[in-house]
Amino acid sequence: MNKTVVKTMEMLKLFIDRERLTLQEMVELLQMPKTSVYRMAQSLVKLGFLQKTDDYYQLGLAFLSFGMLVAERLxxxxxALPVMERLKEDTKEAVNLVIRDGNEAIYIEKVDTSEPVRVxxxxxxxxxxxxxxxxxxxxTFMDRDEQQRYIDNVKMVKIAKNTIVRRDTLRAIIEQDRxxxxxxxxxxxxxxxAAVAVPIFNHEGNVVAGLSIAGPEHRFxxxxxxxxxxxxxxxxWQISEQLGFPRKG
Structure with a gap:
């Protein structure tokens, strides 16, 4: 494994049992040169994984964001899974769950159809x-400014015969779908x-996932x-409500 990454993890693990530490205390616990420990600590402060108050270091707020994301996704x-299983039974098609990861979507759960022809x-x-x-x-349901930046900057590549590769076409479809x-x-x-998809919302009203039914074109x-x-x-809606999103109407 990469030595720098390992040493960084060793430093962060010091704070599992200790709320805060001075630079000298970290040096003694890690048995590393003071200059190396200082450089690592300062880098982690800049990245938000540590914060420094007076002479003491403690875990930074970046961990709170990561922790919330992991908990939310789990x-x-x-x-979603029991809801997806019922939806598969009702539609006889595969059901997929995706979340955003940067500029990509990642499939985090699926329920396959029992049909012999499937995707x-x-x-x-x-x-x-x-x-x-x-x-x-x-x-489609991303913040408008962020959505615009994505469309302006993404490199659109043809993946299959009907992949959208024109920005004006993508904008028009997004408006229609919204x-x-x-x-x-x-x-x-x-x-x-083929696939049809809808958004899933969290307690803040933000879209946190997409739910889709997918299968061969001739069944859609x-x-x-x-x-x-x-x-x-x-x-x-059933999933969104359990995530704290208030249902309207």
Whole structure:
């Protein structure tokens, strides 16, 4: 393993049992040169993983953000899975759950259909936010300024036969989908596959995930999609409510 990373972890672990430490105390505990310990500590302060008050170092607020994200994502999977299983039974199609990770969507849970013809998606799969219904639902309901920056700067690459590669087309589709509150895709991530997706909200009203039904194109006619959307929205509301989002109406 990388020695610098290992030493950094050793420094951070000192604070598991100690609320705060001076530079000299860290030097004695780590058995490292004072200059090395100082450089590491200052780097961690700049990154927000440590904070310094007077002569003492303690854990920084960056850990609070990471901890909240990990807890939220673990809770999300636990809450979503039984709802996803019921949705699969109702629709007979695969159900996927994605979250945003930087400029990508990552699939964190799935329930496969029992149909012989299906679309396979692995947990851990990544996709750009502009491609496919489930990743794009995260982009569609993103903060407007952040959304604009993403669209202006992302390199749009053709992945399958219908992948959107024009920024003006992407903007138009996002506006349409934001109004109707769901996204649909045909052959954007894989040829002959289709998906319809809706957002999942947390207690602050922010979109934290996308929920989708996916399968072969021939089973996703406009009529079929219209039948699926209410079931998908109901499932997403059930998950959102358990995350603390107040239901309207």
């Amino acid at each position: 809770d999300l999977r636990k809450i 396979y998606t692995k947990v851990g799969r990544r996709a750009p936010l502009y491609a496919g219904a489930c990743p794009r639902v995260l982009l 109004k109707r509150q769901y996204t649909v895709s045909y052959s954007e991530l894989e040829d002959y596959s 006619s406009p009529e079929a999609v219209q039948r699926m959307v209410p079931m998908l929205q109901q499932a997403a």
